Amino acid sequence: MAKIVGVSGSLRRGSYNSALLRTAAELMPAGSELRIETIEGIPLYNGDVETAEGIPQRASELKKAIAGSDGLLLATPEYNNSIPGVFKNAVDWLSRPPADIKSVFGGKPVAIMGASPGGFGTILSQNAWLSVLRTLGTNPWFGGRLMVSRAASVFDESGKMTDESIRKQLQQFLSGFVAYCSRGQ
Numbered sequence: 001m002a003k004i005v006g007v008s009g010s011l012r013r014g015s016y017n018s019a020l021l022r023t024a025a026e027l028m029p030a031g032s033e034l035r036i037e038t039i040e041g042i043p044l045y046n047g048d049v050e051t052a053e054g055i056p057q058r059a060s061e062l063k064k065a066i067a068g069s070d071g072l073l074l075a076t077p078e079y080n081n082s083i084p085g086v087f088k089n090a091v092d093w094l095s096r097p098p099a100d101i102k103s104v105f106g107g108k109p110v111a112i113m114g115a116s117p118g119g120f121g122t123i124l125s126q127n128a129w130l131s132v133l134r135t136l137g138t139n140p141w142f143g144g145r146l147m148v149s150r151a152a153s154v155f156d157e158s159g160k161m162t163d164e165s166i167r168k169q170l171q172q173f174l175s176g177f178v179a180y181c182s183r184g185q
């Protein structure tokens with residue numbers, strides 16, 4: 001059983017990226033599961049807080065979930081052609097202390113997908129993640145890409161994916177990523 005942890009980089013209730021992740025959970029291939037985790041509750045990184053209080057509870061829980069998973073699926077929005085600050089901030093906390101990076105991220109299969117109301121479907125944000133993933137020593141999956149553009153016409157108001165062709169693309173994407181995560185199992 002491949003256990004994948006999924007994280008959305010948006011805190012918005014009506015987030016397209018969170019909706020994309022929820023749809024992914026429905027479409028996971030047989031013999032795999034997607035556990036959806038949240039970055040909600042992770043404060044802004046502050047080295048003084050880290051020194052005085054250590055790692056915030058939500059960040060510690062998320063580190064543990066990722067460390068125990070077979071793969072990590074990021075659903076990233078794009079802000080100003082890059083990674084949204086709240087998402088990067090969360091991953092910055094997850095990378096503390098540096099001694100834990102190897103057990104949390106080292107060699108971890110990671111896939112990136114994203115949704116945007118615009119026409120480019122988070123392509124630049126996905127690119128921006130690559131240097132972070134390299135720095136953390138992950139093992140990114142490059143076997144497929146999923147950039148959901150014009151998201152307002154892909155999801156209905158309740159966040160349900162109504163576009164059948166994107167659903168098929170997502171299913172294929174997940175099947176490729178899970179196969180990658182299951183190698184050697």
Ligand SMILES: Cc1cc2nc3c(=O)[nH]c(=O)nc-3n(C[C@H](O)[C@H](O)[C@H](O)COP(=O)(O)O)c2cc1C
Pocket residue numbers: 010011012014015016017018077078079080081082115116117118119120121122
């Ligand atoms: C500060 C800010 C910057 C944005 N910049 C971009 C951008 O560069 N490219 C893009 O496609 N969408 C951009 N958007 C629109 C987001 O894609 C849109 O708000 C999207 O719904 C965010 O993802 P979510 O639905 O998961 O919250 C931006 C939104 C904000 C708030």
